[in-house]
Amino acid sequence: MGHLRKFSHFAGQAILGCALVAAGAPSALAACNLQSPGGQIKRVVHITFDNVHLRRDNANVPSDLEQMPNLLNFILSNGVISGNHFTPLISHTANDILTTLTGVYPDRHGVAVANSYGFFRPNGSVGFSSSFLYWTSPSNGSVAAGDGLPNMLDQNGKNHPAPWVPFTRAGCDVGAFSVANMEFETVPADVQTVFGANSQQAQSIVAILNANPNDNNFAHQKARQSVNTDWLGIAVHCAQGSPLCSGANGAPDLLPDEPGGYTNFRALFGNVNAAPVICANATNPAACDAKNVNGHVRDVFGTTVIADGFGRPGFPNIFSPTAAQALGYAAAMLEAGVPVIYVYIADAHDRNPLPVDPTTGRAAPAHAFGPGEQEYVNQLTAYDQAFGAFFTRLAAAGITKENTLFIVVPDENDHFVGSQPTPVGCDGIHVPCAYAQAAEINASLNRLLLTQRNNTTPYAIHSDDAPTMYIVGNPTPTDAVTRTMEKDLDLLTATNPITGATDKLSFRLADRAEMKLLHMVTASPARTPTLTMFGDDNYFFANDTSHANVPCTQAPSCVFVPAAPGATFAWNHGDVQQDITQTWMAMVGPGVRRLGLTNQVFSDHTDVRPTMLSLLGLKDSYVHDGRVLIEYIDESARPHSLRQEQEHFMALANVYKQLNAPLGSLGRNSLAFANQSITSDDATYANYLATIGAITASRDELAGQIKLLLDGAAFGDQPINENQQRALGGQAQQLIDQVATGL
DSSP: TTOOOOOOOOOOOOOOOOOOOOOOOOOSGGGGGOOOOOOOOOOOEEEESSSOOSSSBBTBBOOTTTOOOOHHHHHHHHHHEEEEEOOOBOOOHHHHHHHHHHHHHHHHOOOOOEEEEEEOTTTEEEEEEEEEEOTOGGGGGTTTSSSSSBBBBBBSSSBBTTTTHHHHHHHOOOEEOOOOSOOOSSSTTTHHHHTTTTTTTHHHHHHHHHHSSSSSSSHHHHHHHHHHHHSSEEEEEEETTTTTTTSTTTTOOTTOOTTTEEEOOOOEEHHHHHHHHHHHHHTTTTTBEEESSSSOOBBTTSBBOOOOOSSSSSOOSSSSHHHHHHHHHHHHHTTTTOOEEEEEOOOOBBBBBBBOOOOOOOOOOOOOOOOOOHHHHHHHHHHHHHHHHHHHHHHHHOOOOOTTTEEEESOOOOOEOOOOOOSSTOSSSSOOOBBBBBBBEEEEEHHHHHHOOOOOOOOOEEEEOEEEETTTTTTOTSHHHHHHHHHHHOOEEEEOOOOOOOOEEEEEEEOHHHHHHTOOOOOGGGGSSEEEEEEOOOOOOOOGGGGGGOTTSSSOEEEEEEOSOOOOOEEEEOOSSSHEEEEEEEETTBBBBOOEEOOOOOGGGGGGGHHHHHHHTTOOOSSSSOOOGGGGGGGGOOOOGGGTTTHHHHHHHHHHHHHSSTTTTHHHHHHHHHHHHSSSSSHHHHHHHHHHHHHHHHHHHHHHHHHHHHHHHHHHHOOOHHHHHOOOOOHHHHHHHOOOOOO
């Protein structure tokens, strides 16, 4: 629900004896063979933020980045930050991160609805799977529990290639901290996937889970949480022969579907295996509390051991690490010789982490802040200080913008829901802001349908401000029950409890045909929802199963703002509105142009990976949906094919993004066309299905041809000539214009 990255993990505990490694093992850094022009880039630091904003959410209150000058000034002075950068759809944490990691849209990486997704069983009933599973885990953690396919499902029905492979094949170890699906996300399922259900590791975890019920007992909670602390959120994927993974802490890094094979690679899974190796190889006394296999990694300031709420050293919490924690672990890995780091940092507009009473195990009440609230400002100050310490610490280790590529990408933007701040004109810095209400508006969708439309059709829902609906029985798009549901959703209204206005709850409806155009239909038909309702972005839609037959004329209310301390969520995302889908990306390092802030180039999350790999001289085993953003790369750092006739590459790349990106021109206009047709009569809808099908087929054909050319230019030394650009670019523009002018 809402902003939280993880909200449905199995907990557990296992204090498994980790094998010891020899202190002072030689660094793996010397083996790393990145191929950047001139060999300048020696390391990569890839930072993913959860909802940290470039733009101001309140005109008087400095934005998140403005309140983090150590990071913002580092980017503005040394690289580029683009504010014309977009997410895929659905714009949600798992989907957005996985799209950035892979460079392909959700229809090709398998997770189109996030942070969990529904699937139809053969009998028409509906199950759900978490989107957050280790890279090779099957849907819902086991073949029997999900749709029988990999969670990370590519267009060929295989497990999508892993993002660390080009690095490890180049001799570079890759560290990951809290980044979606690059480490264990849930226990015991992910441990069973990697080590086997009958392994000592898996059996020890299951035994502890069985011995400690998931109740409110303090001892049980502490024991179960320890498994998360030991095993989740941290991994090092090693190159062949890397000394970091050569000891008994290492385990086989198995990628059975990896193109070209992937053998004799090893990894460190979980803090229980990673921390002993990192601390034994620590070169900075501040990195760990002891330079040996019994050491524990400290935060970026070198003062506090990174630990869970019960004080157990390891992964700090359920995937909401602070900047001090995430950057501390990242710095320790870099200093220990891991040259490529992926790290995730939680947002600052929610109370993170929630303080836990060590005597009772009870966490402090969750709380969401409005722009300029004192605690929000305080957390941003702490984040800023953490980045200051991070850059200082890296510089002391010789890790600087002169030899390291820094990439920063938030997963998405989000939309604040709340009353106007007081006092008028507060800026959060000199005068703190306060909010009478700061919480998303909860709407009971099933009861609203019952009350306003007398619609009691059974369905399952992925709760969100852009809910996906799975009508039980899996009816076709033209079935009467589907058509009735679509029209009824379009007619729902509510009285806004914050403003008093009457709101139309559905903003845009997308059926399966439109979802296919928006890259939301995967290789598993079972995962395709009946429909998606992109809603009013002030609302969060869910079913009230406890009062399913109670009309909205009776208590409890169908539309309400939770009262504190239950006001956990105030920042909506998942929807299609620009406030949510338009975010930013930044790069600093050798080969990156010093442009500061720019909005000239449209890009989205698929473009980050090919741009990064181009700068590094590496390539994936597949063609990306994104393109290399050569506008942000020094000409001397581009491949030769992107120095020749570069204007043709850029012209074709720009029209390609408007053609193929979900938030490009064709995607946005097709969604408006779909909504108009879906909510019209059946004859209009039938005509739409034929038209949108033809549009999607033409788009796919054109996009396929263009991205092959873009990939060939970026990674195959095949420059694009004027004839290619004019022919394919002209066809693409014609299709874009056709949809823009109402077909």
